Amino acid sequence: MTPTELLAEPTDLGRWIAEALAPVTEPVFPELLADAVRLREAIHDAARRVVDARRVRPADRATINGFAARPVPFTELGHGGVAMVRLRAGSQVESALAAVALDAVDLLSRDDGRLWACEGPACSLLFHDASRPGRRRWCAAQRCGNRVNLATHRRRRAAAHDQPTTQRPRGTAC
Numbered sequence: 153m154t155p156t157e158l159l160a161e162p163t164d165l166g167r168w169i170a171e172a173l174a175p176v177t178e179p180v181f182p183e184l185l186a187d188a189v190r191l192r193e194a195i196h197d198a199a200r201r202v203v204d205a206r207r208v209r210p211a212d213r214a215t216i217n218g219f220a221a222r223p224v225p226f227t228e229l230g231h232g233g234v235a236m237v238r239l240r241a242g243s244q245v246e247s248a249l250a251a252v253a254l255d256a257v258d259l260l261s262r263d264d265g266r267l268w269a270c271e272g273p274a275c276s277l278l279f280h281d282a283s284r285p286g287r288r289r290w291c292a293a294q295r296c297g298n299r300v301n302l303a304t305h306r307r308r309r310a311a312a313h314d315q316p317t318t319q320r321p322r323g324t325a326c
Contacts, residue, residue, distance in 0.1 A: 155276060169248040174225060174237040176244050184245040191219050191249055195256045199278045202260055203269050216260075219253035222246050272296030306308055 159165050162180040165188050169176050194215035198208040223240045225247050230236040240247035259267070259280055266281040270291040277291040289297035 159185060159192070167271045169239075169245065173248050173251060174239050176239065176248070178242075179290075180245055185299040188245070188249055190215060191253060195252070195260075196278070198256070198260055199267060200269070202267050203278060205212070208260065215287065216253050216256050219246075219249050220257050222253075224250045224254060270296050 160166065162182055162185045164178040165185050166176045167215065194212040198212040198216060201208050201212075223243060223246070225237050225239050227235050227237055236261050239245075248307045262280075266286050268279055268281055270277045270279060272291065272295070275291060278298075279288070279291045281288040
């Protein structure tokens with residue numbers, strides 16, 4: 153299964169930042185989209201290497217650290233005592249990417265053995281298992297877990313139908 157690119161246009165990036173973090177009121181240029189994709193790929197490659205118990209490549213580490221060093225969003229007290237995330241003026245997208253990079257640094261530097269690859273056959277997602285037992289197998293039980301369990305159920309049911317039945321004729325003793 154080929155992954156679907158969800159950041160195809162600059163507007164896709166602006167929409168994602170607004171949904172995930174805070175509204176973007178500045179234009180999102182193609183260069184910023186290219187930066188976001190570069191950061192995403194570096195994080196994914198680094199996480200994949202951590203899952204596989206390999207060292208993070210220096211180039212990926214440098215990319216993540218470079219974005220993490222940029223000005224980060226800030227939180228301010230809004231009306232009614234609500235905390236509101238604000239992106240840095242003049243560099244809102246860079247500010248959002250800095251927050252993503254800092255989250256990646258936090259995640260990739262944990263030495264808890266809970267970063268996993270989803271076991272869903274058509275899934276390429278990686279996830280951090282924060283469950284109490286730490287034994288999750290899927291990125292989301294509702295999506296990949298249900299698909300795997302349903303496929304297993306159907307295979308078992310099909311195998312049961314293929315088995316010849318060995319029933320005794322009625323009225324015979326054991």
